[in-house]
Amino acid sequence: MPHFWAVDGRAARGRPRPPGHPQQPVGAPLLRDHGGRPGPAPRPPHPQPARPLNSTDDSLPCPPAPEDGGYTLRLHPSPGDVDARDWDALLAAQPHPTPFMRHAYLSALDASGSAVPETGWTPVFCTLWRGGALVAACAVYAKPHSYGEYVFDHAWAQAYARHGVAYYPKAVVAVPFTPVPGARLLAVDAGARAALVRALVQWCTEAGLSSLHLLFAAPEDLEAARAAGLMLRQTVQFHWRNAAPATGRPFGSFDDFLATLSQDKRKKIRQERRRVADAGVAFRWARGADIAPQDWDFFYRCYERTYWEHGNPPYLSRDFFHRMEQAMPEAWLLFIAERGGQPIASSLIAIHAKNTATCPPDDPETVAYGRYWGALERVDCLHFEACYYQPLQWCIAHGVGRFEGGAQGEHKMARALMPVATASAHWLAHPGFAEAVDRFLEREGEGVEGYLDALRAHSPFKAAGGDAAG
Template identity: 40%
Template sequence: MYQVRSIEGISEISAKDWNHLCGQDYPFLRHEFLHALEASSAVSPSTGWTPCHLLMNEGRQLIAVMPMYIKTHSYGEYVFDWVWADAWQRYGLPYYPKLLTAIPFTPATGPRIGTHHPLNKIVPLFIEAIQALGESFNTSGWHGLFTEPELTQIGKDQGLFTRLGTQYHWFNRQYSDFEHYLAHMMSRKRKSIRKERDKISKLNLRIRCLEGHEIDSTALNHFYQFYQITHLKRGRKGYLNRAFFEQIVQKLPEQLMLCSVERSTEVIASALFFKSSTTLFGRYWGATEEIDGLHFETCYYQGIEYAIRHGLQRFDPGAQGEHKIARGFEPVDTWSLHWLAETGFQPALTQFLEEEHQHIRAQQDDLRTYLPFHKNTHSQED
């Protein structure tokens, strides 16, 4: 009764059918977002991302979908497996291609399967299909990145490897405004943030939060220039091209916010955010000049103020960055799932993941001691 097939592009299924199963609140699983990646060729075989999305039918009825890609490298994933690839190579086996379920270039935890059925019914069927596809495509395995807790647990119960990671998120504890938020901090930490923000406020800059269709072509031109400047400083061009950003501004305006920084009539920096009904996602940033504290103001403090103003529960500012701790972003777990076809690596991989898990837990415990809040302030773990 159940059939799973793969398609070679998101355009092979209608936005209506895909979004009916995935919903439209979490922006990165929406058909429009994934289609923009493919239509702009940011995701394509030539960039090492070959779409291979899975569709599940019960009889004639489509009941579940899952994004998936055949990868020929590990760039743009943010769960680093270069050590694994090296081990495969030294063992005389190819690590690439591999199968990947993830949102390209987007390290944001969220749903990875769209369905109205219980996940514990759907996941085993997808795993079976993935393993069959892995064999037919001669891949080293499959990886599911930044999986939500329910999917992570079901995958673990099905015998998949689980891998722990850390990000730093801000949580809204019914703050009325930014000062109310600061009031929950120790005096020294509170003064440090005020000093940091005061430094920017004295520069006579205008900071605006543009939403939806307020993000016009001029604002997008400035942002895209800044986005590429940020990546060129690291010696490479940004993964995403202007065509991608044009499409998401056109197709997902209600889920975008652009923080624009202006000096007189000149735009000098901007940061692009996505949002759901509960969460703000900080994604891309850039500036034409280095101004001490401007990155923190634009990407973090403005995001916190926006989340408070709009009653959002959480602010996910993106991957990495222990410097976020001092500004009230708390360590949170991220998870990934893994299936490897070569069983000979399982003992070594099990040991690697256990040791990494212990190290990350110890690091998280240590990092929480640096949070700026009063001791009686509840942490996210509570």
Template identity: 40%
Template sequence: MSDQQIEISVLGSLAGIDAAEWDACACPEAADSGRPIDPFTTYRFLMALERSASVGAGTGWTPRYVIARIEGEVIAVAPLYAKGHSQGEYIFDHNWAHAYEQAGGHYYPKLQLAVPFTPVTGRRFLTRPGFETTGLSALVQGAVQLAAENELSSVHVTFCTKDEADAGEQIGLLHRTGQQFHWKNAEYTNFDAFLGSLSSRKRKNIRKERATAHDFGGNIHQLTGDDIRMEHWNAFWRFYQDTGARKWGTPYLTRAFFDIAQDTLRDDILLVMAERDGTWVAGAMNMIGRDTLYGRYWGCVEDHPCLHFELCYYQAIDHAIKHDLLTVEAGAQGDHKLARGYMPVTTHSLHWFADARFRDAVSRYLDAERDAVEHEIEVLTSYGPFRNPDVEEKQ
């Protein structure tokens, strides 16, 4: 395979590649019409971002999709963007940007190989089966070459897999780690079985929170596929705007994204909606993968005690158990998730810098940061809510 010529091209729009060609790399496991492992790198999801103008002109996320071909056949693709800021990434590099600018350089624009606004681990170097090593190398080369030709400061690959992080490190990229909270399904038969794995105090607290949440005076609905209607998106848009205004200043997704989601993504989505007196008052949006439920957005127009925990965390666990999903990823940050059964896990990213001296400085920083992240995960794990089988609890 090494003697075959690899052609690299860069596209400003996914319209330049056929959906089947992209998905043959992004989700080959879904060729049997099953669910993709990672719904966020599918053609339909990335195209929804593009068509809705959530990415593109004026957003600071300019598509520069990288395509690798051998004899005209697509063997690897990557969702790459030219970034004019560091918003919507969740792997924070603001201090790097400040230091780079202070030294007289221009940190922006940079290149970001990522799913916009999505702190979810998944493959970033999307290759057809059998082209994993060749494809990854070609995509890295293409991204770095694009940065060098345009005199850009850096390339960042965020929320990649551990295998990709190891492979990238071997070819000279800098490896960064972070931490999130994920819930793992230990073959629980129902929510009570999950509760039975917790310490008595945590178990009682969750039962109390769920009871409090359900006293909000209405009903909670889980909706997916054809059960989702435009009235739900109209309500959810109000929730999303409220949360976006408080967290980010301006919501990342446009209203058009949710209209397109109704047409092309509703089978990939689980909405958990709270309704009181015929009015939708709160909701959480999840994306459904083959083995994982991904919590993405939450919002409300009425404040009710513990309703956030119920819609975002406990309903997600319920759904995962009932549908034999292995994991619930509840998004970025949030130590409060620990007490609710979501345990710390390591996240990974890769980084390349054009300036060798800056690269060396960042490399030293990352060595220390990785040690700190590892220690933090060890400490957090020790405070987990699960029962210690060696200790007889007093009931």
């Protein structure tokens, strides 16, 4: 896959039904797609024009600003219309911030032409006000397709189409092309967060949008969504923690990490790393301002090639990464594979630290996120080295507490990335489809729980008192 990184599902029971609509039961078959399985469909050529959201232009129909208990929702057609300092101050106050919700990141997606109406992402940034004070905000996009989301609802859209009901446009509260869990509803307190969810549902209803989807949200966001009647859906990702299972202490070295694995996993990793070294490949690391412009250019060649090899143009433009180089250099770390003094592959990870200017050593709250990789030459096991072993080695050397490798691929468990549950929340305006999806998510959720249990039963770590390191 182009990204470092599925199984989805889990619904909250007893979801309140929207009033004022007759029940129109729709059977479970409506949630089947190719092969009877829920999942992604092939991506069409990209970029593509977004279907107009009304008959006159590509702007989103804006109903009167919803008011709720002294709260007022304001809609902004661009992240540039929201004060960056106010936005980032809200983000910094959240329990689960990530660099991908920073104003600079979202603005770069817009200004670079990566997430814009022409590619099917019409931005509607929402701010919630109480009196003259900003108390909540979120990034919303109206969409005529479901690509670049990583929570797959293509089967739902196909079911709507079979019944002659429009699924698009829909609204997503998300970071485009970024399946990283974290804060989505930026709020000063739980009351403002709850009011923001209610205002979003009201706005979607009045704007004629079929649905609202809150993707890869933080626990506090999911709780507010559940309380407002949204359905919860669980997904599975794979994350590595810099903590020895027996002691909970950070690893002192990559060899210390290997010593905690079962013998077969330890042996396999050493063999894979040896193949890359024997092929004459060496790595260099560059972070922040140390990433030279030519390194960014080379990375983009790799990134672009990976997408084209999968039959799709890249989601992100070169200009997006240029803007990251200028606005958020400290958030990026590049691993460059070289052979004979020439670069042949690269991988890019993002970093979130309390101190955004540096990545302090021995800070367990610092998180690294695997993002993109690509290679101009094929070398056996180079993908594993670039995307897992080099980042893990760097995390251990710098005391980073967690590396998030994303979804898709049980092979990550062999590298000690363990399964974790992430979740999204969904509201459907059509009561019949909402009821059918609720039933579907309950069944799907049971399958996801079973999948998680099965994965956890096959830990790569050696049992207490198990085989000796070797």
